Amino acid sequence: MEYLLEALHVTKVFGTLKANDDVTLKVKPGEIHAFLGENGAGKSTLVKMIYGALQPTSGEFRWMGKSVTIPSPAAARKLGIGMVFQHFSLFDALTVAENIALAMPGAFDMKKLSERITRVSRDYGLPLEPTAVVADLSVGERQRIEIVRCLLQEPKLLIMDEPTAVLTPQEADQLFVTLARLAGEGCAVIYISHRLEEVKRLCHNVTILRHGKVVANVDPATETAASLARLMVGGDIHVVKSAREDQRGATRLKLDHLKLPADGPFSVELRNVSLDVKAGEVVAIAGVAGNGQSELFDAVSGERSLRDAAMLVIDGKPMGHDGVNTRRNAGAAFVPEERLGHGAVPGFTLSQNVVLTRHSSDEALVKSGMVSSGGAAGVSQRVIKDFDVRKGKPDPEARSLSGGNLQKFVVGRELDRKPGVLVVNQPTWGVDAGAAATVRQAIVDLARQGSAVLVISQDLDEIFEIADRIAVISRGQLSEAYPASELSSEKIGLLMAGAHELKETAHAARA
């Protein structure tokens, strides 16, 4: 048996879209095999077929040399295929052991299972406490549950879908050690990513997909990150030109010892968050998901009111008590993380969505209480043109746009106002490289025109690309903002893990 898994001429068609087109690839035992490609290149569709969650339209899979059909994930698990999804299949209210028990076939013995979890997780360097409740765990720890859940079934092939997207650099390093050890024991790993450095460092073999087709199968050791990127995108990626300047103006957005209590057991309390964002600069807040980013965004945008008005100052005006609209009228603009549902109403057309965030700040849109549909259509057309939003109809519903195009629209809608202060949460989450570059360039350009921009992001590459200064949030505390040139990813990783918290606490104790 030379190959563990072979895909031969696999095609998957959704309606008129060929998500996978004649894909052929081979995975050896003990090999870490990367699937590289942009969003929409067909990586997820391909692994979902291998995992039995989707069925190929044509073509065949061979498992250990024998032709197989994989009708369901349960069948895949039986063959020895495990998968760690990007979106975890976990239950927040249950314990680690209960979460794992749900995925285990056979007898139900929590005590025995807990012992196994402790042993296996320690052996592989992924320590887990079986009685901990998932809601209290960090994203990295949650991922460990998913991995241990697979490992307990002793898989021959482990599929990982963008595992490092949610990890600190240190956690990612630990994961690589675990994966290398697994491969050493003969388990094959399919590793989906679009982070080229990682792929180069970890993987033995790379299959690159573009528009559903395999465009190359290469040895990562002989390639450079740039050559891999070219294969992935099919051309050169636009590089954000930031023309970093040190000419900073007055402070336009100021957070002054901002405190916000947690509003539930799964929410984070913000403790003494202080930050100045000056005219002309982009300040980024890095951090692992769930450390208070959404709470901070809610506090700055006015979705949750602050106890003390002076905790949030926009252009010299204390605005902590004011609602979203008052803050918008003062020249601020906000783009939330979740574009569909929070940033835009899915069933409304784009022009109606324009009215929703700009009705009070934009006089052309609402006249004596009546919506001017012409005005809204005008703005919507301008945003569509400026940001190259691709769509099927002249004024489509928000839900019919792809993620990247809707993100361009939602960001563009706010940028079009030329706001004095812009706060963006996760500007390019789940967006393909081309759209991400457009959005990032627009954010940097806005700052260079004299606005203050605050970006909350988990993507370190993005942060280094656009930020002038970087602060790190962990467990509701914000580090001081360092100039981007003074920070390395190692340093940020330490801050993400909470290195600044001790200092803050000591500070508080002295004060």
Add this chain to the structure above:
Amino acid sequence: MNEQLLSVILTIITASTPLLLAAIGELVVERSGVLNLGVEGMMAVGAVSGFGAALLTGNPYVGVLAALFAGALLSLLFGFLTLTMVSNQVATGLALTLLGLGTAGLMGEAFVGQPGVHLERLHVPGLSDIPFIGPILFGQDLMVYLSFAIVAGVSYLLFRSKAGLIIRAVGDSHQSAHALGYSVVGVRYLCVMFGGACSGLAGGYLSLAYTPQWVENMTAGRGWIALALVVFSSWLPWRIVVGAYLFGTITVMGFSLQAYGIGIPSQLLSALPYVVTILVLVLISRNRALMRANTPACLGQPFVPDR
């Protein structure tokens, strides 16, 4: 004095049992992530079916079974509408209440004024004759013991067995449960029918033990109190017992105070359990942390598997 106290305690038990039965059933339904607001309707249908079956056969236990099946049957309709047809759970639950009350009224027309069959209290020779304690602990009807057995069973099932783990998992994240290969809709059907059967039993208890006769609208809002009790219990089975007996006590106290001629308007006393329900819900809901920790995260959300 002892005589009076004993009779009050016995009345409290009879008044609390239907609340306990309906609420423990609904707790399981909600733990699986389904909100069935039709408890009142299922109770009404259970009450009339139980009464009718007992009257026709002369056997109260046949009545109990009929109540159970009638409740389960009506909940099956709810399950079909909300789980298979994915209709809105709140609207469907409200409609189920109206449907149940109406159907019960129609079915019960012939039973109005008929003398009912009484579900007898058990008598264990010796034990039941112990003064005071005996009648309370060993002299209840079968349904009282059954209600506690159900609570114990549900508590064990939910927190000690794999089936219970699956129910909680489905209620916490139906997407994840589906991804792991569990039949979300199947689990929910079973839970909804269990809840319906319990509501039916609760209704049957009203027309067979509490007041053994049929009167239209005899459920008198108990289904709604049962729904409130589930929230009161923060979805923990044993707290349902506390809640049900607390409200049973308040109801009986209302009557007792009237009997003693204490000068409070009777309307206010009959409103007391409902007023207390609202107050307790407000107080409990203020503690958001507590509420969210146990609330099934998918409660009331329709499930449509993606793809």
